[in-house]
Amino acid sequence: MSEEYVPVLIVGGGIAGLTAALLLQHHGVGAVLAEKHAGTSPQPKARRFNPRSNEVFRALGLSEEIAEAGAPLAKFTGMLTGPTLAEATWPEMTPQLTAAAVQHAELARLSPAPSVLCPQDVLEPVLRRAAEARGARLRFGTELVAVKQDADGVLAELRPADGEPYTVVADYLIAADGARSPIRESLGIPRTGAGHLADNLDVCFRADLAELVRGKEFNLCRIENPAASGAFVSVNGTDVWLFSTSDFPVGDRRARDLGDEEWASLLREVIGVSDVDIEILSKMPWESGMYVAERFAEGRVFLAGDAAHAMPPMAAAGANTAIADVANLTWKLAAVLAGNAPATLLDSYHAERYPIGYATAAFSSQVSGHLGTMLKAITSGDTQRADIGATMFGVQYPEGAFVADDRGPSPEDHYAPGARPGTRIPHAWLGRDGDQVSTLDLVGPGFALLTGPDGEAWQRAAAEVTAESGLTVEVCRIGTDVTDLSDDDGGWLAAAELTGTGAVLVRPDAVVAWHSPTCPERPAEALGKALSQVLGR
Known part of the structure; x- marks a missing residue:
């Protein structure tokens, strides 16, 4: 062999x-x-x-x-609900949905992507x-x-x-x-965990529904119908769709015995159009758990x-x-x-x-339950509320390959970056050679050291550490090497809780490894020690 x-x-x-x-x-x-x-x-x-x-x-x-x-699918972002796809409408904008929409809109300010x-x-x-x-x-x-x-x-x-x-x-x-x-x-x-929650079946099919959904382009559409409950999912927004349901659990006779024609007939009922041509592409059972x-x-x-x-x-x-x-x-x-x-x-x-x-x-x-059940819980506000910015960008590792400081964990009820070790580096738009780049674009594939505009000492320190350790640490001075284009009060330095002489060491996965709000007396020694702690050397 x-x-x-x-x-x-x-x-x-x-x-x-x-x-x-x-x-x-x-x-x-x-x-x-x-x-x-x-x-x-x-x-x-x-x-x-x-x-x-x-x-x-x-x-x-x-x-x-x-x-x-x-x-x-760029425009297919909404959520619908109804007894059939033809009758489906947008859900009422409850206070919970309004708050979620505001948080989602805020994400564009927090990330370059x-x-x-x-x-x-x-x-x-x-x-x-x-x-x-x-x-x-x-x-x-x-x-x-x-x-x-x-x-x-x-x-x-x-x-x-x-x-x-x-x-x-x-x-x-x-x-x-x-x-x-x-x-x-x-x-x-x-x-470990909650274990089995529901058996589901996804039926992927081809049908020209472009006119039916025009003006109500949806991501998910919850269906509550005697024939079958579940959710429609947009696949390409024109002629390929998916219907997901938990009404046909694994081993259920109907799931086993229904042929393509029977499925096409059932789908016409939940679509709400009796004469649409339907081609069944695949059926996939799966477990929610x-x-x-x-x-x-x-x-x-x-x-x-x-x-x-x-x-x-x-x-x-x-x-x-x-x-x-x-x-x-x-x-x-x-x-x-x-x-x-x-x-x-x-x-x-x-x-x-x-x-x-x-x-x-x-x-x-x-x-x-099925995707429709999940959708109902989201639109009704029955799920646990969470701040989207905090859960996506402010999550903090409790321990690991970083040097913790004394500021405590990130807040969970709102996004307050602070460039805390164990969290993702805050995003800000920067200007470099006439182009717009993000602070995240300065990171990887190796370590990066982002400093304030008065970070000359850090450049010398990084060169010294590189010479001694063989590790390359790329240095970028925010406000000198690149221009801070942020409209926020104090700009990126304030968001990262740094002074003009401070620095933050960032891992290749854009997670903060070490935070120094000001430049210490011996920056090369401090940087070398921090890097060794992060890598476990």
Whole structure:
């Protein structure tokens, strides 16, 4: 049996796996991705990618391509409700919905990347093409047969659908192999959480409904009908749609026995148009549930995405959390593989991502049932209220690869950035060489040191640290090297709680590693110590 070496083996070619492959390439790490299916997902599945996820795509230079791929759904942002799609109307603007709309509008000021509506079956091919073009070795139609690890590495047996099995030797393995994750099960990692919530069935179909929905372009449409309750989902906004329902649980005779013609007849009832031509494209049963692995890592194996935390699809929380997982993990793997950090840095992956994954899964599990049930809870204000800016940009890791300061945790009821260690760096628009860039654009693929306009001492300090440690720290003085275009009082420095001589060290995943409000007497010593603490050197 032939043998191949690779620094990182990724198992699973969905959003988590493909994003991990792209990020590893971004950080200069070779990877092999193995996916048992011959192609990317044929199902729309996750569709709404929030600004934080789009910031990751922006760092990879893919946000514009993804926006173009999702352009047919650009206007499909609303929520409808009714007994049929034809009779559906916009929900009443309750105080809760009004407050949520205001918060969503505020997101545009807090991030350089808007949320994007791009179905998973459209997004994944974009990620796959980019990964292949950038040199990632993607092995679709290749199944993981067996895997074992020891203190020196991971040994995996892969079997292509059209070839002989072969062995891959890797330093580390990312298990992005889905909610049922054979890798997680082989490691004996238990899961906790609310467990099973509902059985669902997604029916993807083709029907020309463009005129029917004109003027009421929707993202989701809740249906309460004797024939079937659930929700319509816009896939391309013209002739491809999805109906999701929990009225036909797995094993139910109707779900098993209904043929395409029967489904087409049922869909006409819930659409409310009797003569529309319908072609059934696929039917996919799935479980809505909350299952969170007790450990996101075991030795040299790391769980990401649904393998680590399966959750209901409220606001595509699972996919967005998966992207954050691999953004967190890949730079750490790169640092260890390059010899810039000890392997103990990787312990911070579980420490940082587990609490976030569990909290997100719990929040998404407030409502059991089908997508329509979730939609009803959102529009009626029956779900737990949360400040969108705080939960998206102000989330603070409780512990991990950063140097905590004495300011305490970020507030949860509103977004107050402060550039606290363990949080995402605040966004502000900057001017550089006639172009507009974000503070987030100054970050990665290595560490960045963002300083006030009087940060000359930090430039000398970073050069000294680089010479001594071999680590490169890119320095940018806000207000000198770039112009602060922020309209906020005090600009970015005030938002980051820095003086003109202060500095903030930012990790490659745009998370603040260390905050120094002013320049200390020995900046090189302070910076070197902080960097060592962050990396665990």
